[in-house]
Amino acid sequence: MDKENGVGSSVGGGNGPGDSLPVGRRLAGMAWSLLFLLVPILGVATFVIAPFYDHWLPKDVSVHGRAIDGLFMFILVLTGVVFVATEVLLFWFMWKYDAAASSKPAKYIHGSHTLEVVWTIIPAATMLFLAIYQMNTWADVKMRRPRMAPSAEVVARQFEWRIRYPGRDDTLGTADDLFVVNDLHVPIDEDFLVQLKSMDVLHSFFLPNLRIKQDAVPGMKQPVWFKATEAGTYDIVCAEVCGWGHYKMKGRVTVESRADFERWLERVEAEQEATQRGPEDAPNLAAD
Amino acid sequence: MSTVTHPQAPLSEATRHEHGLAQGAPSLSTFLSTYVFSKDHKVIGLQFLFSTLVWFLIGGLLALAVRWQVAWPWSDVPVLGKLFAQQGGQMAPEFYTMLFTMHASVMIFLVIIPILSGAFGNFLIPLMIGADDMAFPTLNMLGYWFMWPAFIFFGASFFVEGGAAAGGWTSYPPLSTSTVSAPGSGMGQTLWLLGLTMVGVSSMLGSVNYMTTIILMRAPGMTMFRLPMTIWGMFITAILQAFALPVLTAAGFMQLADRMVGTGFFSPEGNVINNAMSGAGGGQPLLWQHLFWFYSHPAVYIMILPAMGMVSDIMTTFARKPLFGYRPMVYSIAGIAGLGFIVWGHHMFISGMNPALGITFMVATMMIALPSAVKTFNWLGTVWGGRIHYTTAMLFALSFVSMFIIGGLSGIFMAATPVDIFIHDTYFIVAHFHYVLFAGTAMGVFAGIYYWFPKMFGRMMNEFWGKIHFFLTFIFLNGTFFTMHILGAVGFPRRLADAYHYETFHHLQPLNAFMTWCAIGMVATQIIFAINFFWSMFRGPVAGRNPWNSNTLEWIAPSPPGHGNFDFQPVVHRGPYEYSVPGCETDHLMQTDPPNAAEVAATAAAHA
Numbered sequence: 001m002d003k004e005n006g007v008g009s010s011v012g013g014g015n016g017p018g019d020s021l022p023v024g025r026r027l028a029g030m031a032w033s034l035l036f037l038l039v040p041i042l043g044v045a046t047f048v049i050a051p052f053y054d055h056w057l058p059k060d061v062s063v064h065g066r067a068i069d070g071l072f073m074f075i076l077v078l079t080g081v082v083f084v085a086t087e088v089l090l091f092w093f094m095w096k097y098d099a100a101a102s103s104k105p106a107k108y109i110h111g112s113h114t115l116e117v118v119w120t121i122i123p124a125a126t127m128l129f130l131a132i133y134q135m136n137t138w139a140d141v142k143m144r145r146p147r148m149a150p151s152a153e154v155v156a157r158q159f160e161w162r163i164r165y166p167g168r169d170d171t172l173g174t175a176d177d178l179f180v181v182n183d184l185h186v187p188i189d190e191d192f193l194v195q196l197k198s199m200d201v202l203h204s205f206f207l208p209n210l211r212i213k214q215d216a217v218p219g220m221k222q223p224v225w226f227k228a229t230e231a232g233t234y235d236i237v238c239a240e241v242c243g244w245g246h247y248k249m250k251g252r253v254t255v256e257s258r259a260d261f262e263r264w265l266e267r268v269e270a271e272q273e274a275t276q277r278g279p280e281d282a283p284n285l286a287a288d
Numbered sequence: 289m290s291t292v293t294h295p296q297a298p299l300s301e302a303t304r305h306e307h308g309l310a311q312g313a314p315s316l317s318t319f320l321s322t323y324v325f326s327k328d329h330k331v332i333g334l335q336f337l338f339s340t341l342v343w344f345l346i347g348g349l350l351a352l353a354v355r356w357q358v359a360w361p362w363s364d365v366p367v368l369g370k371l372f373a374q375q376g377g378q379m380a381p382e383f384y385t386m387l388f389t390m391h392a393s394v395m396i397f398l399v400i401i402p403i404l405s406g407a408f409g410n411f412l413i414p415l416m417i418g419a420d421d422m423a424f425p426t427l428n429m430l431g432y433w434f435m436w437p438a439f440i441f442f443g444a445s446f447f448v449e450g451g452a453a454a455g456g457w458t459s460y461p462p463l464s465t466s467t468v469s470a471p472g473s474g475m476g477q478t479l480w481l482l483g484l485t486m487v488g489v490s491s492m493l494g495s496v497n498y499m500t501t502i503i504l505m506r507a508p509g510m511t512m513f514r515l516p517m518t519i520w521g522m523f524i525t526a527i528l529q530a531f532a533l534p535v536l537t538a539a540g541f542m543q544l545a546d547r548m549v550g551t552g553f554f555s556p557e558g559n560v561i562n563n564a565m566s567g568a569g570g571g572q573p574l575l576w577q578h579l580f581w582f583y584s585h586p587a588v589y590i591m592i593l594p595a596m597g598m599v600s601d602i603m604t605t606f607a608r609k610p611l612f613g614y615r616p617m618v619y620s621i622a623g624i625a626g627l628g629f630i631v632w633g634h635h636m637f638i639s640g641m642n643p644a645l646g647i648t649f650m651v652a653t654m655m656i657a658l659p660s661a662v663k664t665f666n667w668l669g670t671v672w673g674g675r676i677h678y679t680t681a682m683l684f685a686l687s688f689v690s691m692f693i694i695g696g697l698s699g700i701f702m703a704a705t706p707v708d709i710f711i712h713d714t715y716f717i718v719a720h721f722h723y724v725l726f727a728g729t730a731m732g733v734f735a736g737i738y739y740w741f742p743k744m745f746g747r748m749m750n751e752f753w754g755k756i757h758f759f760l761t762f763i764f765l766n767g768t769f770f771t772m773h774i775l776g777a778v779g780f781p782r783r784l785a786d787a788y789h790y791e792t793f794h795h796l797q798p799l800n801a802f803m804t805w806c807a808i809g810m811v812a813t814q815i816i817f818a819i820n821f822f823w824s825m826f827r828g829p830v831a832g833r834n835p836w837n838s839n840t841l842e843w844i845a846p847s848p849p850g851h852g853n854f855d856f857q858p859v860v861h862r863g864p865y866e867y868s869v870p871g872c873e874t875d876h877l878m879q880t881d882p883p884n885a886a887e888v889a890a891t892a893a894a895h896a
Contacts, residue, residue: 036690046771055795068709079701082697105675106673106868110613130654134706138643138646201561237787244385244471248789250790
């Protein structure tokens with residue numbers, strides 16, 4: 001059987017009694033090792049090249065996004081180092097300990113207590129550090145809610161974003177509320193608090209440029225807050241599958257100066273007044 | 289055979305009789321009891337293997353259809369195009385949602401879980417522990433036949449009105465509980481839930497059987513810490529299934545009740561879907577997510593632990609070296625399983641779950657990276673200082689390690705809650721779980737097939753074509769899945785039939801087209817595997833009992849083993865990984881080889 005498959009051998013190595021080391025098998029071993037070396041090389045290359053072709057984190061226009069991106073890059077470097085180190089080790093062991101490379105017998109060793117302790121404690125400490133290090137950012141984005149009345153309510157529905165502004169009395173749920181669809185406007189450099197709801201199924205309110213994502217759950221009210229730092233118009237994407245039209249549940253968020261924002265609200269108000277007779281007819285889209 | 293002779297106990301009359309079974313006069317009833325309703329664990333294992341490989345093909349084709357739409361949305365679909373005559377050959381968006389739902393459902397419930405536990409678990413457990421069969425052969429047979437209702441329910445759901453389930457494999461309510469919320473949420477969704485229940489029943493029967501068999505039926509001398517890692521993987525997986533599955537089954541019935549009886553476990557008060565009231569109300573959609581992930585997170589480990597075990601056994605055989613850190617390997621599998629029960633919330637960081645609870649789950653998730661790291665380092669330690677033989681099985685096993693590193697590390701991004709806000713439900717997570725499940729488990733399964741094929745069919749697979757198969761799969765899988773990390777970094781969302789109308793994503797089409805070409809190449813490559821598999825079954829070179837000069841018990845049985853497995857009672861004298869013991873005549877000492885002086889001296893020196 002030894003000759004047939006070449007696996008296993010009598011003690012002292014060799015590839016069959018009296019054989020010299022077979023060149024063909026050594027070359028094959030080298031080729032396979034190099035194939036595995038391609039993994040870290042091409043892996044790192046992909047991540048290095050991608051940003052130059054704009055295949056990277058979309059432009060961040062929020063305050064907390066900087067912390068998220070920083071954490072992403074930190075983890076990328078950390079995992080990148082571990083990735084390269086382990087993959088190169090694997091390559092090197094494959095290259096060096098190919099049975100066709102030497103006639104030395106395999107090491108008869110069952111493990112190392114010291115090594116086990118080392119490679120348990122170092123990752124444990126790293127992961128614990130990472131866990132603690134990120135908590136503050138998480139709290140900023142999801143827990144330390146600004147003390148203010150909601151700036152707008154977003155109600156998700158198959159397949160649109162219904163947006164309600166509180167109007168002149170700054171209170172949601174009153175007669176002067178302003179209604180728009182798929183068109184969120186927010187003032188620049190101000191805290192903006194969205195009250196997120198869903199009318200029907202799960203949706204997810206995803207603003208890639210603002211590093212915001214929050215599921216909208218029917219029966220629940222989710223607070224979502226952010227502070228936009230750069231004027232422009234950005235995408236609102238639904239990130240939780242919500243039915244056949246999920247892909248086209250597209251909205252836009254426009255970040256603009258306070259003055260532009262007020263002007264836009266007035267225009268919405270004027271349009272709404274023109275199309276509606278009397279406040280009693282205002283559609284009560286999602287009563288609290 | 290160049291292996292040492294074994295102290296063979298004489299065959300019992302009963303065993304001889306059973307060995308003659310297959311050669312007996314062919315009649316319909318013996319054919320049925322031997323090959324169809326067999327209670328022989330090996331036949332059942334092979335039944336699982338063939339069924340799951342067929343579904344693997346179906347799941348792969350579903351994936352290609354998904355990839356087609358992502359790369360070239362709304363363009364005429366080849367082959368499938370005739371189905372969409374009304375739309376002029378284009379795929380409808382509801383068809384796309386059905387495709388990704390069923391791709392995932394088929395791959396997870398009909399391929400990965402049954403191929404690991406069902407096919408390899410069944411085939412290997414009695415052989416590797418030295419038992420003549422499972423503890424409950426009839427239960428074992430039922431375990432396989434309960435898969436058939438699942439096959440039929442899943443298969444039939446494609447042809448019912450509205451098509452198969454389209455709510456994602458996670459089946460989140462209210463999309464899945466309301467029959468009017470989507471075209472696929474009618475009969476298709478009901479069949480999906482029924483199919484899922486049947487898979488659960490099958491897994492449960494298997495799990496009870498595996499635990500009992502491993503605890504009670506080990507050969508004399510086979511202590512728990514002499515078990516091969518494959519068996520440890522199967523054992524812990526069986527425990528996971530036994531504890532987690534009832535929750536999913538119960539949740540599945542609750543969802544069925546919501547849909548069919550009018551209860552409101554998962555739908556809130558006053559929910560209006562598609563202008564229709566949905567359900568009784570008073571429920572909570574997040575309740576489903578908690579119950580679902582309480583099973584489905586441990587299920588992630590159900591889908592990898594057996595493969596980890598198999599890969600450990602294969603690597604030691606072809607590195608001709610003892611496993612590095614056997615006990616730490618066992619403890620880390622147990623650690624993964626234990627921690628696996630308290631990390632389910634990391635699927636729900638942005639679901640609306642209390643963000644403070646998110647922190648708890650984040651810390652637990654960070655900690656589960658530890659046992660995975662320990663396993664990886666021990667695999668590297670196993671390769672270090674070995675005498676590596678580059679067989680196809682070894683290449684697949686090594687690629688498991690190489691790819692698992694990627695899948696493990698990318699998990700850390702998602703575990704970091706703030707980063708998860710951005711990459712949740714993007715292609716980053718798609719990259720992550722395909723690295724774990726395809727580049728990890730599926731490569732481990734291929735390794736297992738090439739490795740145990742001689743034991744299953746008594747013949748060797750072709751190594752040359754095996755290596756071509758490995759090489760192309762390895763290249764194409766990385767081309768398909770590695771680039772998904774980049775899509776994820778841009779925020780490219782999963783499950784969108786067409787994302788290019790978003791300004792943020794419109795430039796990503798060429799990269800997606802590249803990935804689709806790689807995916808097509810990857811599926812096409814499996815033709816090589818299929819031909820090799822079936823050709824070798826009948827024409828491959830005949831294998832002896834122990835073609836790889838391996839140590840574990842299955843290799844002392846004939847290839848293929850007859851009913852009853854062993855032609856003598858195996859007695860175990862040592863652990864499974866005694867390769868290259870200094871001073872011994874051969875470089876491997878089988879678990880049944882009698883103790884010898886050189887070994888005693890070597891172990892004493894090693895422990896000194």
